[in-house]
Amino acid sequence: MERVSIIGAGVMGMGIAQALAQQGLEVPIYDLERSILERSLERTRRNLESLVSKEKITAEEAERIISRIKITTNLEDTTTADLIIEAVFEDMEVKKKVFAQLDGLCPPATILASNTSTLSPTEIASATKRPDKVVGMHWFNPAPVMRLIEVISGAETSEETVQAVMEFARKVGKTPVRVNEAPGGIVSRILRGYLNVAVDVLAEGVATVEDIDTAMKLGANFPMGPFELIDLIGVDVHTNNSDALARELGDLKYRPHALLRKMVRAGHLGRKTGRGFYDYTK
Known part of the structure; x- marks a missing residue:
């Protein structure tokens, strides 16, 4: 081709x-x-x-x-x-x-x-x-x-x-x-659950965005933390894809947290808008 x-x-x-x-x-x-x-x-x-x-x-x-x-x-x-x-x-x-x-x-x-x-x-x-x-x-x-x-x-x-x-x-x-064919294929199906759990941990007040990202990079040897990754993917894209997986699989672990929906409504979509879990305008 x-x-x-x-x-x-x-x-x-x-x-x-x-x-x-x-x-x-x-x-x-x-x-x-x-x-x-x-x-x-x-x-x-x-x-x-x-x-x-x-x-x-x-x-x-x-x-x-x-x-x-x-x-x-x-x-x-x-x-x-x-x-x-x-x-x-x-x-x-x-x-x-x-x-x-x-x-x-x-x-x-x-x-x-x-x-x-x-x-x-x-x-x-x-x-x-x-x-x-x-x-x-x-x-x-x-x-x-x-x-x-x-x-x-x-x-x-x-x-x-x-x-x-x-x-x-x-x-x-x-x-x-x-x-x-299966909902989410390989990577998205595994990744969405991980990212959504990270948002749950943040919303429960367990740790800050920065400390969660640091923990996953240094403790699990991931190249990026979950919030750095959501900001790169796009908060809106991650939320929409999580919704689609939740509908297709009927599994609540894929349902995006209300915090994500609030960020989408505010236009805080990550790197592409200059603000997500991090502020990229500074």
Whole structure:
């Protein structure tokens, strides 16, 4: 697969675009509003400038990477791809609408992949006439850095589709693992429970945000504490994904604490808004 497009220019969508552009691929990326695309592209430019300042890439390499990311508000600009990766908001009806549109516009051979971590690829595929070519392709944040991709097969995903996506993941420097469809796959299902328990411990007054993070980094050898990680993922994203797992599994350990909902209502979503469990404006 040589031609790849991205649908959705949020943190994950543009992160995936950057990861692919760093591997030399030209990547069309679509969103509804040009302002969203331009903000995301500027954030990517800053990320690359940071790599330049650390002497991990040259300024010329950074410019070449940016030049490979082609932003567009015309969905048809993305539809000649061999593989389309959808990274819109984690809402089933939104995703089904996007997949139905893509199904009507793309050539029959195009594989349609969803970056979902919690929603059913089988249900997403039901909005198309090509369920054998619909697959979950769950990247991790930050996409240019994290090596893992979960390749999630739905009820009708063909073996050919799974193998093609796994081979593509290897081609762009990632390590794929195969997952049979289940709520949360591997990482999200395990991780959400851990993060929600951390919020419970905080809300009960057992320890502070800083001390909980320090304890898990030094006591469990985790590279990040749970609150640093929630802030990186996005408080809203973590809350929505936890809700989805709680609904699918009927297990209360996945139900997000009221503190998380209060933070979402206040707009304290983590790094992307400058404030979450930590204040990033200082």
